[in-house]
Amino acid sequence: MPYLFINQTADSPKAAGFEFLLKPFSEEAYMYRFYLSEDAKKVQAILYDPDTLVYKKMLLDLEDVSQGMNEGKIDKKDVPAPGKYRLLFMVQTENGSLESDEIPVEIGS
Structure with missing residues (x-):
């Protein structure tokens, strides 16, 4: 009888596809979108x-974020001046591990 034992898990990213752009048909808001492969205690996006x-x-400073696609909007007044930035995207998982990724972001005028 054939069988298979799995004793390790793949080291896959907990978050993927972070997008930040001016909301379509709006001059007053930006939208963000990202995908989580599992529930997270905390998600932060910090501009440098x-x-x-x-x-x-x-x-962004979100708590108790669900697995799957997450979307939202940010008012233009809460976004810094137009320019190029580095975004540190951090995810704290339910088991307490912390993963981060650095993403270049350009905020238009």
């Missing part, structure tokens, strides 16, 4: 200056 790495703005 790409040259000096000086902190600019906490873009």
Whole structure:
């Protein structure tokens, strides 16, 4: 009788596909979207200056985020001035592990 034992799990990313752009047909709001492969205690997106790495703005600070596609909007007044930034995208999973990814972001005028 054939059988298979699996004793390890794949090391897959917990978050993928982060998008941040001006909401279609709107001049007053941005939209964000990302996918989580499992539930998360906390998700943060922090903007930094790409040259000096000086902190600019906490873009997202979400708690108890569900697995799957997550979407939302951010008012334009809550977004920093147009320019190029580095975004640190951090996910704290239910088991307490922390994963992060650094993404270049450009905010248009």
